[in-house]
Structure formats: structure tokens, C-alpha cells
Amino acid sequence: MQIHAGYEMSYTCPKSTPMILTLSVHPSRINDLVSLDRALFDPPIAANTYHDSFGNFCHVIEAPPGGLTIRANFVIRDSGRPDDVAPDAPQLALGELPVDVLLFLLGSRYCETDRLSTFAWSRFGQVPKGWPLVQAICDFVHGHIAFDYAHASPLKTAFDAYTQKQGVCRDFAHLAITLCRCMNIPARYCTGYLGDIGVPPDPSPMDFSAWxxxxxxxxxxxxxxxxxxxxxxxxxxxxxxxATDVALVTSFGPSTLTGFKVVTTEMA
Known part of the structure; x- marks a missing residue:
């Protein structure tokens, strides 16, 4: 199958403002692109492209005073298969984990393992390790948080989502990641496109997704x-x-988002 995807984002800046953009398709999907995923700027400006420490594509730009629109449109091939399911996948002991994975056991800006460790072990300590444990965590988070765009906040952490019981997809991901790390399962945050493919259409405007x-x-x-x-x-x-590491736009100065549109549709 092929998917048409893209975005258009507009910002207003009172003065020249440096920004880091993390809006490109991940390098692991580059060979699946049917057409280029290229960031276009209006007005035209220069962009310095690099790979960050996690291997993501990033752009450094200098947003001009006034308005700036960033857009991209591309077509990508996809297998059409759902996410892999492996009920027997085992949980590895700490000493068996690759050293580059250990980072994803630690607390981070939005994932306060120290504040949720006691709850995690009391709630999930008797669940069989491995896939059943991760699924039990997902089941809990899915039922614990009510999805509501009105409760989106760039300041909300996993502990906030746990106590407030409301949030958006990033809050679901942050809480699940934190609980997994508390239970000694390496977990990392992902952002990208997820269209209404193989499911009933969602009437809400399309957005980027977190898992x-x-x-x-x-x-x-x-x-x-x-x-x-x-x-x-x-x-x-x-x-x-x-979410700190994969923010769509990190602005080093005042900026206001004035327009936002995401497209993700299966092509006939």
C-alpha cells in the first residue's frame, strides 16, 4: 500500500529566532519513500540538516521576523501489516541488555520513574514478565487516562497524567514508558504519522501521533x-x-504557532 502524508505549520516571530525542527521521516523509512520528504519554507530560508544523538533527522533554521510557513508532502510505501505481536517475547535481565539500551531504563524529563516506582511495583509486581507485563501496563494506562485535547500541555509529565487522568497521546506514551522503566523494561518514545487506516475515521482534525x-x-x-x-x-x-528529544519544533526565542495541518491518508 501507499500513504500520502505531510504537514503545514505556520509561525510568527517578533524577531529572528533559531529553531530545531524534527519533522522528517526517520532514516529507517527512507527506502520506503516514493517521493521526497523535503521541508519547504515560505519565505525561503536556509536549513542545516544533521542526525541527532538518537539517529533522527533534524534541521536547524533561523526563522525570520514575521511569518514563516513550513510544509512537506510525500508518498511512502507501507507493508499494510499491523504492528507485530509476540506474546512470548521475554524480558531480559539487566546484564543481558545491550549497553545502548540501558539509557531507556532511566528517568527523563517527562518520565519520573522515582515518583511512580512504588505504584508500579504494587500494581504490576505479580504480572508475568515480558510481553504480558507490557500489555498489562498498556491496559492500565488506556483505561486510566481519558483522551481530551483540552487537557494537552507541554508541561505535563507522566506523574501529572497519572494523577490528573486526562491527556493526549503523548501523555499515554509518557505514563506507559515510565511504568515500563519502573519494571525494568527499556522503553523509548516515538513520534510520527498515524492515519485512520483500517479503523473507523476519527472526526477530529488529523495530528501527529505518539507511541x-x-x-x-x-x-x-x-x-x-x-x-x-x-x-x-x-x-x-x-x-x-x-517528548523532549523529539519535539517537532524547538524554538530558541519567542514564537507563536498560527497554523497547523497534518495529512495522512491511504492512496487508492
């Missing part, structure tokens, strides 16, 4: 605590410890 991956049995598996079912057509953009 997470866990390391079980020697590889990474995708989980999604918000939807809590395997989905078709995920297009990964970036991975990191939490």
Missing part, C-alpha cells in the same frame, strides 16, 4: 497505550527518551 517501543527478546516492539490495538500505517519520524 512507544519496548525492548523484549533482543529487539524493539511497538506499543500504543492510547489506542491499545495493533495499528496499520505508522510512519516513524523520531525516537528518544521522551
Amino acid at each position: 512507544f517501543e519496548v525492548f523484549l527478546g533482543g529487539r524493539w516492539y511497538t506499543f500504543d497505550a492510547r489506542h491499545n490495538v495493533p495499528r496499520i500505517g505508522r510512519i516513524l519520524m523520531a525516537r528518544g527518551r521522551d
Whole structure:
């Protein structure tokens, strides 16, 4: 199958403002692109492209005073298969984990393992390790948080989502990641496109999506605590410890988002 995806984002800045953009398709999906995923700027400006420490594509730009629109449109091939399910995938002991995975056991900006460790062990300590444990965490988060755009906040942490019981997809991901790390399962945050493919259409405007991956049995598996079912057509953009590492736009100065549109549709 092929998916048409893209975005258009507009900002207003009172003065020249440096920004880091993490909006490109992840390097692991580059060979699937049918057409280029290229960021276009109006007015035209220069962009310095680099790979960050997590392997994501990033751009450094200098947003001019006034308005700036960033857009991209591309077509990508996809297998059309839902997320992998491996009920027997085992949880590895700390000494068996690759050293580059250990980072994803630690607390981070939005994932306060120290504040949720006691709850995690009291709630999930008797659940069989491995896949059943991650699924039990997803089941809990899915039922514990009510999805509501009105309760989106860039300041909300996993502990906030746990106590407030409301949030958006990033909050579902942050809480699930934190609980997994508390239970000694490496977990990392993912952001990307997820269209209404193979599911009833969502009447809400299309947005980027957040999910997470866990390391079980020697590889990474995708989980999604918000939807809590395997989905078709995920297009990964970036991975990191939490939303800090994969923010769509990081602005080093005052800026106001004035327009936002995301497209993700299956092509006939």
C-alpha cells in the first residue's frame, strides 16, 4: 500500500529566532519513500540538516521576523501489516541488555520513574514478565487516562497524567514508558504519522501521533497505550527518551504557532 502524508505549520516571530525542527521521516523509512520528504519554507530560508544523538533527522533554521510557513508532502510505501505481536517475547535481565539500551531504563524529563516506582511495583509486581507485563501496563494506562485535547500541555509529565487522568497521546506514551522503566523494561518514545487506516475515521482534525517501543527478546516492539490495538500505517519520524528529544519544533526565542495541518491518508 501507499500513504500520502505531510504537514503545514505556520509561525510568527517578533524577531529572528533559531529553531530545531524534527519533522522528517526517520532514516529507517527512507527506502520506503516514493517521493521526497523535503521541508519547504515560505519565505525561503536556509536549513542545516544533521542526525541527532538518537539517529533522527533534524534541521536547524533561523526563522525570520514575521511569518514563516513550513510544509512537506510525500508518498511512502507501507507493508499494510499491523504492528507485530509476540506474546512470548521475554524480558531480559539487566546484564543481558545491550549497553545502548540501558539509557531507556532511566528517568527523563517527562518520565519520573522515582515518583511512580512504588505504584508500579504494587500494581504490576505479580504480572508475568515480558510481553504480558507490557500489555498489562498498556491496559492500565488506556483505561486510566481519558483522551481530551483540552487537557494537552507541554508541561505535563507522566506523574501529572497519572494523577490528573486526562491527556493526549503523548501523555499515554509518557505514563506507559515510565511504568515500563519502573519494571525494568527499556522503553523509548516515538513520534510520527498515524492515519485512520483500517479503523473507523476519527472526526477530529488529523495530528501527529505518539507511541512507544519496548525492548523484549533482543529487539524493539511497538506499543500504543492510547489506542491499545495493533495499528496499520505508522510512519516513524523520531525516537528518544521522551517528548523532549523529539519535539517537532524547538524554538530558541519567542514564537507563536498560527497554523497547523497534518495529512495522512491511504492512496487508492
